[in-house]
């Protein structure tokens with residue numbers, strides 16, 4: 001595998017290795033636009049050359065978009081279901097359940113919405 005490189009060595013190049021893949025955190029941060037500017041630029045440069053990490057990024061993007069879609073659909077949930085959701089959110093059960101074990105910390109609203117959305121789909125399927 002070789003890339004056509006511009007002629008002449010780049011003095012800053014030694015710091016960047018094309019085999020240094022983006023970490024999972026970097027991919028997530030890149031997708032969420034949460035990396036520091038320098039890291040964003042590094043990631044961008046790497047992505048130009050690295051198909052593997054590009055695939056990783058697009059997978060992350062798909063996951064993020066799926067959550068966004070679910071959040072959008074939630075707006076169309078009937079008010080009775082919204083009331084149910086509110087009561088579920090307010091009745092905080094004691095002790096960890098399977099969902100809390102899966103999201104021990106950093107549980108986002110979207111994660112909760114996804115759990116609720118699955119429950120709604122299940123109910124409607126009956």
Ligand SMILES: [Zn+2]
Pocket residue numbers: 019020021022046050051052053054
């Ligand atoms: Zn890579």
